[in-house]
Amino acid sequence: MLHLRLITPADRTAEVLGLLEKTVGTAHLAVVPGAARDPQGDLVMCDVAREAGDELLAGLRDLGIDECGSVAVENIDLSMSHRAERAEKAAPGEGADAVLWEQLTDATHEESTLSVTYIAFLTLATMIAACGVVLDNAILIVGAMAVGPEFGPLAGFCTAVIRRAPRLAMRSLVALIAGFAAAMLVTVGFSLFMDAVNLFELSMLKAERPNTSFIYNPDWFSFVVALLAGTAGMLSLTSSKSGALVGVAISVTTVPAAANAAVAFSYSYYGQAWGSTEQLLLNLLGIVLAGTLTLLAQKFFWAGKRRRAAPVETG
Structure with a gap:
């Protein structure tokens, strides 16, 4: 109620x-x-x-x-x-x-704001993921995924598409692009600092990394998981099941891919940087596509419910 x-x-x-x-x-x-x-x-x-x-x-x-x-x-x-x-x-x-569309629009509008707090969380998550990819540590990768706030702008963009709200769409897009750009730029500097103090080495990035190699090797499974996560994420928002968002966050490879791209770029290791960028873009595309289709399906589902529940007028 x-x-x-x-x-x-x-x-x-x-x-x-x-x-x-x-x-x-x-x-x-x-x-x-x-x-x-x-x-x-x-x-x-x-x-x-x-x-x-x-x-x-x-x-x-x-x-x-x-x-x-x-x-x-x-x-x-x-x-x-x-x-x-x-x-x-x-x-x-x-x-x-x-689906409470007014509530969803208000929530995603707030989550899509390019604020200092949003950039701070995304930057910290990317730096944690940078440590995870260099150390091939799956625990750090999962932690970074949970910290990352990038699903807010993604959900905001999906909502804007369905509600035909260009201002919200632009706001979400700016938060997404500027947030990842700032986080990756800071992570490049962080990587150079860690290399200067002998905590990061190029050999660690080139070594076999069985736990994290998927980050810079995108495939169809990456896209499928992004689709599933995008669907689950939108369902969790529209049904107020916010606990499911944690599972969504640790299912996609957006933050780790951005981190691996930043570290690889700092070492001029462009092949791995491009592979990580492909992974990032593939995940973002999958989440946006699935989230938009999920909202569209819910919109038509409830429209049908209302038509069937409407009283029939008799003349």
Whole structure:
């Protein structure tokens, strides 16, 4: 269930209540007239089944409540109410399958911001991965994958494509390109420093690395895994199963590939640098393709659910 807290101008409250009352899956409707001070208006609260939330939020936006008032949405972890149970049964579909497009857009917009924190995490992850590829240490590679924040901009780009939001798409693309460019540039300097203090050597990069050689040898399996990870990642975001994102992060080779390319470039070992770059681009392409197709499939799935659940008008 979701909890909605609305601030509506007094002259718009009746419209909002009409929308809430006719939406299948709502419960616990409460109105406190004149309670809001900034902006002035009435406080309206209700609970709604997650599977009915996206349609309701779209209706509130159509009424302009996001402009003249306020719309806040919270997840309800526990609701002990027979009315809530009836509302969830009445709403079409399952809550775990529902997509809240407004929430997804807001979350990916925040995760796609080119901030100091984002660049710091991506840079640190790339440097950890650099140590992992030189030492052929799979544990360090997995740790670097988990630290990397690059799935945020990737998810933002997929969402922007489906919602036809060019500003979000450009924001995500800038964060992705600039973030990896900065991380790889710093990692080149880090590699040169580690070489200067005799912790990195070219021979270590050229040696057989059974645990990490896949990073600079892309193949069809790399693309298939990226497709699977992109699908799982988008499903975890849309269903609020955020724990699955950790598994997604350690399934793809974006950060390790960027790290290996940076280290190889610092030694002018261009063959391995290009192979790593191919791996990076292949993973990014697979994730974006799978994420976009997953969102598109969910969009059509829920559109069909709504059409089947809509009451048939008889003349």
